[in-house]
Structures are given as structure tokens and as C-alpha cells.
Amino acid sequence: MDINEATAKAIAAERSAAGLTIKELSEKSGVPERTLIRMLKNERDIKVTQIAQLAEVFGINPHELIEEAEKFIARAARNEARERESQITDDLIDRIAAHPEDYDVAANRDPNARLEAETPDD
Template sequence: MGTRANNDVTAGARSIMQYCKSLQVKSGMTATEFAAECGFSRNYWFVRARFDAPLTISDCERIANVCGMTLKELFTRALGSDAAQAYAAREREFQVTDDLVDRIASRPEDFGVAANNDPNKALEAETPRD
């Protein structure tokens, strides 16, 4: 038997819905008119506006079309600051890693592993395990 999709609204989905709600307000249409223009029932729109269920990608595409934008524009504008912050955090993480690799490469003797410096390592490698 199949499983049912999880209807939890993630932080990203919440940001997208908040942006879509702001588009509805800017359009000058009532929520009911906006929902109808997008091809949604009134109830369908309000369930998502309350964050009880997430919008689908098809829903977002319909909203984008009604608002005269592409789906990519809708996502970029809705997630713009969140996506930029996440990207900056990843870049900082990579920079820390790159800095560490550069330090190790410039002075590898400072970062030796004890097992590599063990004078008995050859003898221990030949000793059979019990």
C-alpha cells in the first residue's frame, strides 16, 4: 500500500506562501478572486494561506502566471534573502575548509599522524592478529 505525502509546511514553503499572499494583496483582488483567477477553490487557497498545507509547484506556476512572472522569478523573489544567506553560509564553510587545507599543504610536518611517526609500525604491521 502506498504512503501519503507529508503535508508539513517547511520554512521554505512558508516563505513562498507568504510571498504569494503578498502578491495577492498587491494585485488588488480579494483572496477569493485571486484564488479563482489562479484556478483554485476558495477553500484550497485558504488552507494554504493558513499554512495547513504547502503549495505545489503547479500552484506556484499558476500564481506566477497570474502575476505576470515566471516560476523562477517567483521562487527567486520569495526565497531571495533566505537563499542568499544559505549560499553565503556554505561559502564561509568552504572557505574555512580551503584555509585549513592550505595550512596543511604549506607545513605537512606540523600535521603528522602519530601512526605515521611510530618507529614500530613495520613490526606491528607484520604481527598476526589473534
């Protein structure tokens, strides 16, 4: 997720929290409705001046929108890392299942392993 997409998500969250329609947000901020729609769909870069206009409507500072965007980016990065870890684990399990002979441990091949298990503790 890039900063533009994350900022669009932050704007969408603030708009929802404020209970504003896109049309209302457009009218209050001065950002054209079509531009706002394209921004929220991540089809258009968001200008700093537009962030300032929108933040004013939400009653927050522009940097707060960016901070929220950074949180979206951090969350997305954590989710991607979890997905990669899960995929690596799944791949390893599949590899072991397909070729168990390559991953056998010495204890499983020891002919005396059963005898050792029967040896009483002193």
C-alpha cells in the same frame, strides 16, 4: 522559516500588490479558495503546479515567486542571527553584573594604578 512558508508569504505579497481578494485570485488561477487559504496560512504544502497557476495571474514567471520566497528566508535567517547575537550579549552582561569579581581586569587591581595616572608625561 521553510520554503513553503516563505512561498506563501511571497504569494500573499503578490496578491496584495495586485489588489486581488483571495476569492478573485482563486477564480483567476483555478486554485480552489479553501486550498488557497490553507496555503497562505501555511497549513498545506504548495504544489509546483499551483505556483505556476498563481504566477500566471500575477504576470510573472514561477521562478520569480520562488526567488521572492528565498529573500524571505534570507531575511528571516539574518533576523534570527541578530536575535541570537543580542541574546548572547545580554547573557554576558548579566553574567558580568552578577559576578564582577570574576571579570575584574589587572589594571583595576594594581595598587599603583592611581600613581601611574598622576605621573607627568615628559
